[in-house]
Amino acid sequence: MAQLIDGLVLCHVGDHRLAVRAQDVDAFEHDPLGATYVGERFGDDPTPPEGVRVLRCGAQRLAVDRLDVHGGVALLPAPPLLSSAFGGGILGFVEVRQLLWPVVIPERL
């Protein structure tokens, strides 16, 4: 049976997207100073553009272009080929608005 995720933060980063569980986010902030721009993880320019939002997740601060909060959704398992990638940092994927989003553990991003 598919695992359900109660709340998700959907993040838009350039042409890319990813999601984190709401339970993994401590706060939303505006100041990108010292934050990691997630676009860098997709090979984009590491410099965040103007107006980013920052997710504070424990010691990790992640800057993204835009975010939305979404309700419960089923987690699709990551392909075995990706299950050990990034230290197991990909929890799985969710389908929201007919798009697939990788759900990541922020500390391992």
Place this chain on the structure above:
Amino acid sequence: MADSHGHLVFACGFSLYAVPADTASEVVTVPSLTRVPGAPAHLLGVFAHRGEVLPVVDLTRLTGHALDADFRRAVLVRTPKGAVALTATRVLGVSTLEGTFDRLGDTGVQQHLRGPARSPHGEVAVIDTQTLVDFLAHAA
């Protein structure tokens, strides 16, 4: 030497590849892909297919002959260690192969390619799907 099992032969870029027909579950049309953060260049992304998330691997990048192409088709290969969609520019059908099935190299992806084997369509590199999936998992 002839191979008694059928292989699905397909082209990707300028090369021909073959996978054992019993591991090729279908040929899929690749929709818009979701990129995975931190993924190597050969992992183009993932897509949902009948409730399953499938990774798409660009064979041209994996073998060091990158083409700036928009791959719309892929051969879906299933192994006990997972499924992967391998990019294809043309699918040529199931054939019996002749020739040798030795490793084409000792390093990188070449360890998982065997040959030189001949198909009715030309010389092919036979993909050892079991070990390739292991290799890709470690490269991800």
